[in-house]
Amino acid sequence: MFPDPILRKKCRVVRRVDMDKARELASDMIETMDGAGGVGLAANQVGALQRVVTLHIPGDDEAIVLINPEIRDTEGEREIVEGCLSFPGYEGMVKRSITVKARWLDENGSKMKITTDELIAQALEHEVDHLNGILYTDHLLAHEKLVAAGTYMEDDEPHMHDVELEVHADHSDEGEEPEESDIEVVHSTIKFSDLYSESAVDQMRYDLRREGFLAEESESVASEHSHSHTHTHDHVESDDPHLDGGVLLDPEHKH
Numbered sequence: 001m002f003p004d005p006i007l008r009k010k011c012r013v014v015r016r017v018d019m020d021k022a023r024e025l026a027s028d029m030i031e032t033m034d035g036a037g038g039v040g041l042a043a044n045q046v047g048a049l050q051r052v053v054t055l056h057i058p059g060d061d062e063a064i065v066l067i068n069p070e071i072r073d074t075e076g077e078r079e080i081v082e083g084c085l086s087f088p089g090y091e092g093m094v095k096r097s098i099t100v101k102a103r104w105l106d107e108n109g110s111k112m113k114i115t116t117d118e119l120i121a122q123a124l125e126h127e128v129d130h131l132n133g134i135l136y137t138d139h140l141l142a143h144e145k146l147v148a149a150g151t152y153m154e155d156d157e158p159h160m161h162d163v164e165l166e167v168h169a170d171h172s173d174e175g176e177e178p179e180e181s182d183i184e185v186v187h188s189t190i191k192f193s194d195l196y197s198e199s200a201v202d203q204m205r206y207d208l209r210r211e212g213f214l215a216e217e218s219e220s221v222a223s224e225h226s227h228s229h230t231h232t233h234d235h236v237e238s239d240d241p242h243l244d245g246g247v248l249l250d251p252e253h254k255h
Helices: 016-035 118-131 198-210 219-230
Strands: 040-042 052-055 064-075 078-083 090-096 099-105 111-117 163-170 183-190
Touching (some): 016 040, 078 118, 111 118
Antiparallel strands (some): 052 064
């Protein structure tokens, strides 16, 4: 997650001697990406400085692996809402190309190339940027800042990173053909932000404010975080649950 410094590092080209390791890394990345409901993932987002990207476009049955992907050419320009697995809970308006030409090696070492548009073009630019240490916040429009995820969408629509699950539980006896009454269908939604601890998300929010990326500035929260980073005091517990006892300025005189 932002602001981990590895997100700003440039990934190394995968040599053919490393293809087995790249395939193993890609397999783990697909599991991570699909578990988070993401469209794409770059290797440095999971701590590996290799030029490996995985993509899973909504509607496609399987994810694809891109090793040493390159953007060869682009055409046009458009403004589009974008999010990122390294910035859970936020999205922003950025400029992306309309058409993208790219090439890469697949997991078998075969040469692949594509001319594409729409979401695939956006995902390719986003993930290749990651491999070069570039974040989508670097592309935010001059008048725009990050906002809470879903702000640009209708209130009743799920955020693109929420994972909608439909689980079919088979209650029939082993070896028997299940009947319709034996199948229990459970629907659920996993919120992407739930994949991270509250402290990690709070730290990211603080750093986003400090960098000026957030639209909703909160001086009190930023001040609180700044204070907590520079001073440490014992805290006084109050007998009244409705009162905050404050901090102890002189630890030698606790009374």
